[in-house]
Structure formats: C-alpha cells, structure tokens
Amino acid sequence: xxxxxxxxxxxxxxxxxxxxxxxxxSSVFSSLQWxxxxxxxxxxxxxxxxxxxxxxxxxxxxxxFGDARKDSSxxxxxxxxxxxxxxxxxxxxxxxxxxxxxxxxxxxxxVKA
Amino acid sequence: GAVVSQHPSWVICKSGTxxxxxxxxxxxxxxxxxxxxxxxxxxLMLMATSNEGSKATYEQGVEKDKFLINHASLTLSTLTVxxxxxxxxxxxxxxxxxxxGNYGYTFGSGTRxxxx
Numbered sequence: 001x002x003x004x005x006x007x008x009x010x011x012x013x014x015x016x017x018x019x020x021x022x023x024x025x026s027s028v029f030s031s032l033q034w035x036x037x038x039x040x041x042x043x044x045x046x047x048x049x050x051x052x053x054x055x056x057x058x059x060x061x062x063x064x065f066g067d068a069r070k071d072s073s074x075x076x077x078x079x080x081x082x083x084x085x086x087x088x089x090x091x092x093x094x095x096x097x098x099x100x101x102x103x104x105x106x107x108x109x110x111v112k113a
Numbered sequence: 114g115a116v117v118s119q120h121p122s123w124v125i126c127k128s129g130t131x132x133x134x135x136x137x138x139x140x141x142x143x144x145x146x147x148x149x150x151x152x153x154x155x156x157l158m159l160m161a162t163s164n165e166g167s168k169a170t171y172e173q174g175v176e177k178d179k180f181l182i183n184h185a186s187l188t189l190s191t192l193t194v195x196x197x198x199x200x201x202x203x204x205x206x207x208x209x210x211x212x213x214g215n216y217g218y219t220f221g222s223g224t225r226x227x228x229x
Contacts (some may be wrong), residue, residue, distance in 0.1 A: 033217040040204075042119070042220030044220070045218070092130075092219070098162070103157045105156045106155070106156045
C-alpha cells in the first residue's frame, strides 16, 4: 500500500518567516500534487510535479519533486497571514480500472500577523 | 478551468433519514468522480470511486449499502447517506478531473452533514 507521510503536522509562525513542508513515501509516484484547503471548503490544486528533480515556483511558493520521485517539498518564503490553511500532498495510485488519489495527513499552517 | 459544483453545502437531518448529495462537473465530462470524507482537523479519506454507467468501487471498510453512489450521467454523481446516524456527521467532498491521476483533480466545495 502506498502511503504519503507529511511533516510537520502543525506549524505556527510569524508573518515574514520562511517554512518548508515535507511529503515522503517509500514508494515511487508518477506525480505528486499539492493542494491548499481552507475551513469549510474543498481543496484547491496548487501544483503538480511530474519529473524527478523538478522545481516549480508559484509566487512565494516553491515546490520540488525528489530525484527518485518518492518525496516532495513545499517551501514558502516570507509567509503572510493569507497563507494560513491546510496544505495537503497527494499522489495517484492504481485503482480498479484506473487511478485514485491518496492524500497525506496534511500540514496545518497558521501565520500570525 | 474545470469547475465542480457540490450541493448542498450543508445539511442537517434527523437520525434514521436519508440524505442525497450531488456532485456536478459544470464545464467538462467526467467518467470518474471520487467521494471523500473528512473529519475535523484531519485529511481526506477516499470513500469510493464513482464510475459513469457502472457500479462504484468502494474502499475497504466503507459500507456500500449505507453510502449509495449513482453516476447516471457524465456530469453528475450522487452520494446518498442512508439511515443516517450521528456518527455519519462529517464533511463530504467530491472531486473530478479530465487529465487523469497525474494532473490532479478539481474538488467540490464540500457538504457539511450534521445528523441530530
């Protein structure tokens, strides 16, 4: 069974600080996705990484896919209160007749003004 | 971009009654949709894969007779919680996509179910 382990589970930081969230697995994934979820809403896709070693940037967010495609990281520079939310990594696994997505446990980020 | 609409956004029902939740893909066709359940401060747990025109595929431990899934068209999947009990109270979310597992999915805004 493929599993995704996220760390840390909870992070409370001051505005302006940098942070990194990690997503690790013992299995190889064809891709990994990062989502952000706010209370009472569904997750919103931030990025998909597909190629081992790939780095993608989305404004102050930098996403990296490990060379062996078993892990990924999300780095936020100069965090702002608007970055507060639940960050989830996810990846596709085989399902009957297709694929399904499994999620990590999530990292709950709180950025204090 | 792909839009997934989920309805209702919240519902309160009495114990023993059934509740239907709808998930619609608004601007694309989805042969496959997914239903998740999320408890407070926890991640998403996949309940089942909804397949258009065929039976849903349920994850281990999910009661298919309690959580009925119907995917009658390429743009609509429904989840019916039958004979609901307070322990079924949760946040239910659906998702769908056009690019397959490697490109991520679009999620609905979720349905908060409270059974009293």
